[in-house]
Amino acid sequence: MRASLIQIDVDPDESVNSRRSRVASLVRDQAGSDLVVLPELWPVGAFAYESFGREAEALRGPTHDAMAAAAHDAGVWLHAGSIVEREDSGTLYNTTLFFNPDGALTRTYRKIHRFGFDKGEAAMMGAGSELVTVPHPSTVLGFATCYDLRFPELFRGLVDAGAETLVVSAGWPERRRAHWTLLAQARAVENQAYVLACCSAGSHAGVPQAGHSIVVDPWGEVLAEAGPGEEVLTVEFDPSTVATTRDRFPALKDRVLR
Numbered sequence: 001m002r003a004s005l006i007q008i009d010v011d012p013d014e015s016v017n018s019r020r021s022r023v024a025s026l027v028r029d030q031a032g033s034d035l036v037v038l039p040e041l042w043p044v045g046a047f048a049y050e051s052f053g054r055e056a057e058a059l060r061g062p063t064h065d066a067m068a069a070a071a072h073d074a075g076v077w078l079h080a081g082s083i084v085e086r087e088d089s090g091t092l093y094n095t096t097l098f099f100n101p102d103g104a105l106t107r108t109y110r111k112i113h114r115f116g117f118d119k120g121e122a123a124m125m126g127a128g129s130e131l132v133t134v135p136h137p138s139t140v141l142g143f144a145t146c147y148d149l150r151f152p153e154l155f156r157g158l159v160d161a162g163a164e165t166l167v168v169s170a171g172w173p174e175r176r177r178a179h180w181t182l183l184a185q186a187r188a189v190e191n192q193a194y195v196l197a198c199c200s201a202g203s204h205a206g207v208p209q210a211g212h213s214i215v216v217d218p219w220g221e222v223l224a225e226a227g228p229g230e231e232v233l234t235v236e237f238d239p240s241t242v243a244t245t246r247d248r249f250p251a252l253k254d255r256v257l258r
């Protein structure tokens with residue numbers, strides 16, 4: 001299975017519309033990949049709180065339309081990071097869009113753990129409540145967004161629901177990059193699953209982004225890691241390694257507390 005993580009530089013000097021077109025073209029370039037993954041809130045910037053209200057979109061808004069067309073043209077499964085979704089009631093959510101190779105929106109995931117304590121996203125957005133796993137022809141995907149990475153029970157819930165490949169979309173800050181790498185490896189080791197963790201690059205709203213998107217195998221080995229800037233991180237991996245790892249070292253079967 002080939003996965004391509006597109007580590008987008010979310011530059012505040014680039015308009016949201018031109019970033020959408022640029023990212024659509026980067027997705028089209030990934031034809032032949034089995035899965036393409038984008039970062040959290042790449043249209044607006046994960047920390048650009050003052051723009052959330054202005055740039056909020058309906059589920060089937062401009063980012064949906066651009067990504068649906070790009071997934072279709074490239075013929076790829078696309079985890080399109082997340083958007084600021086405005087629901088009919090007016091509530092905002094940090095929502096992942098997932099497309100099949102026909103360009104159809106097949107699943108969404110609303111971020112469960114909102115970041116900011118009593119400020120920022122935590123104050124401005126509603127919380128998701130549903131764990132999301134998605135069948136892919138080669139594996140079962142489980143979704144998480146950024147701050148979710150700190151909550152192991154979410155990932156264990158995804159594994160209990162059948163996930164073998166954990167996809168994390170993020171706008172993680174550079175100043176806590178060590179946590180990003182450590183937690184991505186921990187989630188892979190403890191769940192004996194692949195972790196595909198795609199972060200943004202650049203700096204917006206005064207918050208430099210970590211970059212360093214990372215792919216970790218079920219034994220905790222880092223298969224690929226990006227640098228700090230915009231890049232496409234492409235990795236080939238064998239999803240059947242999840243079953244062999246769980247079979248040969250059956251720690252998940254020894255769980256006592258559930």
Ligand SMILES: O=C(O)CCC(=O)C(=O)O
Nearest residue numbers: 115146147171172173176
């Ligand atoms: O947990 C962290 O250190 C970063 C989380 C974050 O930036 C987010 O969820 O947007």
